[in-house]
Amino acid sequence: MSLVVQKFGGTSVATPQARDRLLHHVKQCQAEGHEVVLVVSAMGRKGDPYATDTLIGLLEQIDPHVDLDKKDLLMSCGEIISCALLSHFLEVHGIPAEPLTGYQARILTTDAFSQSDILNIDTTVIKNYLSQGKVVVLAGFQGVTWDGKITTLGRGGSDTTAVELGGYLRAQRVDIFTDVPGVAIVDPRIVPDAAYLENISYAEMYQLAAHGAKVIHPRAVKAAEKFALSVYVRSTFSDERGTLISSTPCTTTKKIFGMSLDAEMSCLTIKKEDCPIPDFEKQGIVLYTTQEDSYHLYLKKEHVSRFLANVAHSRYEYMDSLGRLSVFFHPENREEIGVKTGEYFTQHKTHIHDVFWFDNYTSIFVGHEYVQTLARDLYQLF
Numbered sequence: 001m002s003l004v005v006q007k008f009g010g011t012s013v014a015t016p017q018a019r020d021r022l023l024h025h026v027k028q029c030q031a032e033g034h035e036v037v038l039v040v041s042a043m044g045r046k047g048d049p050y051a052t053d054t055l056i057g058l059l060e061q062i063d064p065h066v067d068l069d070k071k072d073l074l075m076s077c078g079e080i081i082s083c084a085l086l087s088h089f090l091e092v093h094g095i096p097a098e099p100l101t102g103y104q105a106r107i108l109t110t111d112a113f114s115q116s117d118i119l120n121i122d123t124t125v126i127k128n129y130l131s132q133g134k135v136v137v138l139a140g141f142q143g144v145t146w147d148g149k150i151t152t153l154g155r156g157g158s159d160t161t162a163v164e165l166g167g168y169l170r171a172q173r174v175d176i177f178t179d180v181p182g183v184a185i186v187d188p189r190i191v192p193d194a195a196y197l198e199n200i201s202y203a204e205m206y207q208l209a210a211h212g213a214k215v216i217h218p219r220a221v222k223a224a225e226k227f228a229l230s231v232y233v234r235s236t237f238s239d240e241r242g243t244l245i246s247s248t249p250c251t252t253t254k255k256i257f258g259m260s261l262d263a264e265m266s267c268l269t270i271k272k273e274d275c276p277i278p279d280f281e282k283q284g285i286v287l288y289t290t291q292e293d294s295y296h297l298y299l300k301k302e303h304v305s306r307f308l309a310n311v312a313h314s315r316y317e318y319m320d321s322l323g324r325l326s327v328f329f330h331p332e333n334r335e336e337i338g339v340k341t342g343e344y345f346t347q348h349k350t351h352i353h354d355v356f357w358f359d360n361y362t363s364i365f366v367g368h369e370y371v372q373t374l375a376r377d378l379y380q381l382f
Helices: 017-030 052-062 068-092 125-132 157-168 202-210 218-227 277-282 301-308 331-347 368-381
Strands: 003-008 035-040 098-101 107-109 117-120 135-139 142-144 150-152 173-180 199-201 229-233 243-246 256-271 286-291 294-302 316-329 350-359 363-367
Touching: 003 017, 003 157, 017 035, 017 068, 035 125, 035 157, 052 068, 068 135, 068 142, 068 150, 107 157, 117 157, 117 316, 125 135, 125 363, 142 157, 157 173, 157 218, 157 229, 199 202, 202 218, 202 243, 202 256, 202 301, 202 316, 256 301, 256 368, 277 363, 294 301, 294 316, 301 316, 316 331, 316 368, 331 363, 331 368, 363 368
Parallel strands: 003 035, 003 173, 035 135, 098 135, 107 142, 173 229, 199 243
Antiparallel strands: 107 117, 142 150, 229 243, 256 294, 256 316, 286 294, 316 363, 350 363
């Protein structure tokens, strides 16, 4: 019997209506003749009682400086709550289910707390429960070190759990259920009429995710490519197939195949002799560099303190409140896109802070208050 891994995010498990839809998808998958493994996230989003950010807040109320192993132990609880709740929910509706934590499922990780990588999954326990006719409900986002410490995989870790698990179990496919019906060219919350893609390649999806698209985590895309695994991004609230992520490049009638936004960017200006740029570029902390008398460095806000800790005795200027829009296209469209964006920049030059061009995408830095307007304008332009 073939197997399908279904991953449900926080909004897909948080309400009775969402859980009814989850039940529908499980039943539908079983009716098609598949065994089912569910991977679930913590319920809801920031501010909700069991969301990961809410749990972190409990620790930080005592002291914001928290040991990462303690932090991981608490953060793992949100997914465990979802896991127990949904396995009970399935059984009440006539579907035998077995809840498993990452520890119980034998997901071995590195000891890089809060940002661990999966080293191996011993699927013996999971396969045993599947052979008993049960749906396995697995707490995503977590694993265990060789010496028994609980770890988490970082933001988007449940996506990574689902895809890695699909690879180790040799699943037919992985379905990532979310609150949108697939991968849109641009975030539909910003452009409501944005077109959705039928398919997209691993490389294309990785670029979008690595530059800020939130629909799937970039590490999950890398895992899918490693296992040559078909991954569908689908809506919990629809029966549509969604967007297929595979080795096949996307096709679209538009000149671009994607836009990614990140409104949390910064720029540092620092003297060349004071700055170990190559080290930080290798680590992915410094994302873009321009050179004059000084380096102008573009990096995510979350990386600024780490960077400054290594240049503490240097003089620098710091610009906050920048946003980045990355526009992706196939190389044959580069010239036309260059012309049209050049014309747009001429008309709106007061808003443009910097522009970087690459073979199949451009990254544009503006004040963060302009990044959504820029996305809407360029989407209509192309």
